[in-house]
Amino acid sequence: MTVLDLLAEGRAAAEAIMLDTCTVTRVTGPEGEIDPETGLPAPAPTETVYPLPAATAPLDGRCKIQTYEPHESTRESGDHVFTEQRYHLHLPIGAGAFKVGDTATIITASADAQLVGRSYRIAGLHHKSLATAQRLLVDEITD
Secondary structure, eight states, X not given: OOXXXXXXXXXXXXXXXXXXXXXXXXXXXXXXXXXXXXXXXXXXXXXXXXXXXXXXXXXXXXXXXXXXXXXXXXXXXXXXXXXXXXXXXXXXXXXXXXXXXXXXXXXXXXXXXXXXTOEEEEEEOOOOTTOSSEEEEEEEEEO
């Protein structure tokens, strides 16, 4: 058995425990005009970068959120306090070409319903030669 055979087995095993699904979106333009009733700008346009519309298994949106020891930081902006917490988002090898700033949102979560709807900002990419999964650094931002 070659190293590449073992790597293929490792990737299959890693994907087998990606029991959740997510979408990853990217902002493609500036925020829209200010709504006169709310005083807030219309959301910026986005595109989905994972899964792609014609995606088939294994690039079907599967993912896993992981952390071994989350750390948080709190910051203030105006009159609002934000808390950021660091996690890892595991995705199949070959999924996307992701960028720092993309947003991942959990769509389904088989083992923890509280994950559904949570969003994470990609804070760092992690590349290596013999990876069994893409492990992206992400921050959950809550208010």
